[in-house]
Amino acid sequence: MGKQTAWDEIDRKTAEIFEASDEIWGCAETAFTEEKSVKILCDLLRKEGFTVEENLAGIKTAFKGTFGSGKPVIGFLGEFDALSGLNQEAGLLEKKAVVSGASGHGCGHNMLGTASLSAVIGMKRYLEETKKSGTIVYFGCPGEEGGSGKAFMAKEGVFSGLSAAITWHPWDATIADTGSSLANYQVAYKFYGTSAHAGGAPHLGRSALDALELMNMGVQFLREHVIPEARIHYAITNTGGYSPNVVQPYAEVLYLIRAPKNKQVEEIYQRVNKIAEGAAHMTETRVEIDFVKGCSNLISNHVIAKKIWDNLVEVGVPEYSDEEMEFARGISENVGPSRFESLEKIAANFDKETKKEILSHKGESLYRFVTPFDPVGVMSFGSTDVGDVSWNCPTAQAYVMTWAAGTPGHSWQVVSQGKSGLAHKGLVWAAKAMAGTAVDMIEDPSIIEAAWEEMKETLDGDTYHCPIPDGCKPRAIGMTK
Numbered sequence: 001m002g003k004q005t006a007w008d009e010i011d012r013k014t015a016e017i018f019e020a021s022d023e024i025w026g027c028a029e030t031a032f033t034e035e036k037s038v039k040i041l042c043d044l045l046r047k048e049g050f051t052v053e054e055n056l057a058g059i060k061t062a063f064k065g066t067f068g069s070g071k072p073v074i075g076f077l078g079e080f081d082a083l084s085g086l087n088q089e090a091g092l093l094e095k096k097a098v099v100s101g102a103s104g105h106g107c108g109h110n111m112l113g114t115a116s117l118s119a120v121i122g123m124k125r126y127l128e129e130t131k132k133s134g135t136i137v138y139f140g141c142p143g144e145e146g147g148s149g150k151a152f153m154a155k156e157g158v159f160s161g162l163s164a165a166i167t168w169h170p171w172d173a174t175i176a177d178t179g180s181s182l183a184n185y186q187v188a189y190k191f192y193g194t195s196a197h198a199g200g201a202p203h204l205g206r207s208a209l210d211a212l213e214l215m216n217m218g219v220q221f222l223r224e225h226v227i228p229e230a231r232i233h234y235a236i237t238n239t240g241g242y243s244p245n246v247v248q249p250y251a252e253v254l255y256l257i258r259a260p261k262n263k264q265v266e267e268i269y270q271r272v273n274k275i276a277e278g279a280a281h282m283t284e285t286r287v288e289i290d291f292v293k294g295c296s297n298l299i300s301n302h303v304i305a306k307k308i309w310d311n312l313v314e315v316g317v318p319e320y321s322d323e324e325m326e327f328a329r330g331i332s333e334n335v336g337p338s339r340f341e342s343l344e345k346i347a348a349n350f351d352k353e354t355k356k357e358i359l360s361h362k363g364e365s366l367y368r369f370v371t372p373f374d375p376v377g378v379m380s381f382g383s384t385d386v387g388d389v390s391w392n393c394p395t396a397q398a399y400v401m402t403w404a405a406g407t408p409g410h411s412w413q414v415v416s417q418g419k420s421g422l423a424h425k426g427l428v429w430a431a432k433a434m435a436g437t438a439v440d441m442i443e444d445p446s447i448i449e450a451a452w453e454e455m456k457e458t459l460d461g462d463t464y465h466c467p468i469p470d471g472c473k474p475r476a477i478g479m480t481k
């Protein structure tokens with residue numbers, strides 16, 4: 001009985017979970033177009049007897065599957081979107097696309113969604129055997145990459161009413177996350193000018209491209225006068241065309257503004273807007289400010305994170321075959337000079353002794369250890385829409401080793417390893433750690449109580465305000481409207 005029941009069930013169902021993960025790897029659907037992947041996951045949930053609700057929050061590829069009744073209500077978050085341009089053949093030590101330019105699972109979300117599913121399947125068995133009170137909800141969360149799907153879902157109240165939420169992310173190391181992440185806004189600035197013959201009648205033209213360049217220039221100067229933790233990135237998504245002899249009547253730039261807190265992002269956003277308007281004014285063009293998406297900073301919950309850590313340790317590092325070790329070595333040794341960066345980053349936050357212990361793994365092809373629990377937590381300079389869930393209920397996540405040491409994120413190497421034994425074994429480890437944490441929470445209600453207490457303390461009276469304005473709808477990558 002207890003968590004072993006859930007773990008045995010996870011072991012019994014690995015074949016179909018691996019098949020689902022590999023199939024989703026093959027679908028490689030990008031943000032908000034994940035229809036085939038959603039079908040695979042929903043079919044599995046229905047087969048397992050979960051009540052499935054699709055079109056959650058009015059988003060075509062958002063869904064949830066529920067089992068059980070009463071409290072606590074524990075949410076498991078699953079992602080399944082891919083990245084554009086990262087297509088790659090599986091199991092190779094070199095970069096080689098199957099279809100050049102196509103998308104690929106460069107962030108390992110094929111494993112992310114299926115491991116969370118595996119965890120709820122285990123939990124269903126546990127609830128049936130023990131007849132305990134508890135509701136398990138699997139959330140199918142689309143468009144994490146560049147889409148902040150969970151923030152759109154949170155805006156519609158999808159995560160309210162949860163006692164706690166847990167999730168994980170594939171990685172090259174194994175960590176119970178106690179850090180925060182940056183909130184962000186993604187905004188398109190669209191400049192409208194007047195086209196003219198650039199040689200014959202330049203005085204009649206008003207260049208949208210000039211406005212865009214002046215806006216970027218203004219933002220370069222702004223950088224010195226924002227908090228050092230802020231990040232302002234941009235991509236010029238439309239230059240107006242390929243003809244230098246035309247005064248460009250249209251140009252578009254996509255900005256990504258990040259800072260540790262939603263309020264700080266909002267402040268910088270307002271200043272960037274002034275710069276955009278100033279640039280339009282200077283060039284006698286017009287600017288349209290189009291809010292694309294936003295997500296909140298992560299409120300980490302150390303009470304639940306510690307339980308995840310205990311379970312990662314209790315389940316233990318998987319065993320790997322010689323062939324898997326050989327593959328890991330091939331990938332890891334080819335990464336290049338950045339190979340040890342992730343390990344150094346992990347070690348950086350610890351005391352001298354622990355640092356030494358972590359760095360003793362330098363040179364290994366697979367980081368077969370659980371990183372010591374970090375009670376302080378480091379701030380990640382990335383962002384995740386798990387942040388929006390974490391403002392609604394105590395939320396924690398694990399990073400679990402699913403790929404070779406030093407594998408860079410968002411890379412062909414991730415895609416190459418996505419169907420390997422490393423991926424499958426990491427996925428099961430993550431599923432068991434999450435299920436074990438949920439069992440702990442059901443069996444000892446004081447965990448959830450303490451988690452809420454911690455969350456209240458961290459928020460210190462602050463409440464959730466979704467950064468996404470009313471009327472803003474999720475959109476697929478590259479869609480400007």
Ligand SMILES: [Zn+2]
Pocket residue numbers: 106107145410
């Ligand atoms: Zn990613």
Ligand SMILES: [Zn+2]
Pocket residue numbers: 107108109144169
């Ligand atoms: Zn990811």
